């Protein structure tokens with residue numbers, strides 16, 4: 001019998017964990033599918049997608065650096081992909097390519113379900129205003145935080161995000177800051193900058209962490225990031241981005257297959273392989 005084909009496009013892509021995650025989800029839910037990784041040329045993303053569709057591909061994930069191009073390529077966008085301005089999940093339908101974005105939902109599920117920290121009524125600080133940050137604003141606001149502050153090195157980018165989402169903030173105090181201008185304490189601090197990649201730290205005052213605050217870095221690896229260490233030294237509980245990765249994959253699997261896999265064991269197994 002034929003199996004439905006999926007893949008993840010990126011450049012580089014060799015170290016992607018998505019094939020392992022989706023293989024685990026397929027086995028767990030008894031779905032017959034294949035999922036591999038595909039290196040798309042930097043100037044050949046659209047062609048790579050068309051080739052995959054011609055081979056019978058049913059859907060794909062998209063990672064660095066193609067999320068904006070995938071947004072342009074899609075004929076229709078889900079609301080959360082529109083809000084994010086970026087696409088990490090493609091569905092190939094009879095009506096054409098549909099673009100979705102599951103990164104934000106994945107982050108919020110990791111915070112609320114896996115970490116057990118409700119967002120509702122909380123003071124949330126989002127560090128960064130790039131693609132990853134933009135994708136999480138709407139899913140965070142849907143949980144009605146008391147406050148959402150977006151801080152970025154380039155303050156104008158944070159201000160643009162606040163302007164974009166102001167109408168959707170439904171009572172949450174939404175504001176933009178530079179790092180040095182962040183005042184007060186926060187219950188949840190999300191590092192959506194790429195600073196950790198270069199062992200850098202967004203220079204927020206250490207007083208931003210309320211006692212026992214959740215500090216989540218979207219990056220992950222064997223060792224805690226500088227941000228995670230900084231947060232833990234100042235009274236926060238640090239968490240990396242591996243749970244977000246597993247949850248965005250579960251959300252994509254749901255969009256493709258209509259069933260949401262369980263993630264706890266997959267996350268634990270993946271953690272052990274880091």
Ligand code: NDP
Nearest residue numbers: 128129130131132153154192193194195200218241244245
């Ligand atoms: P972008 O390039 O779109 O945005 C980068 C952001 O980081 C900007 O806000 C930029 O600020 C800021 N930044 C970069 N370097 C520094 C620095 N040295 N100090 C302070 N701020 C800095 O990247 P993305 O938003 O796509 O990705 C951000 C991170 O999130 C990456 O590490 C990525 O791997 C991770 N990620 C993890 C996912 C997961 O599933 N766990 C999913 C998606 C992303 P400025 O605007 O001033 O330049």
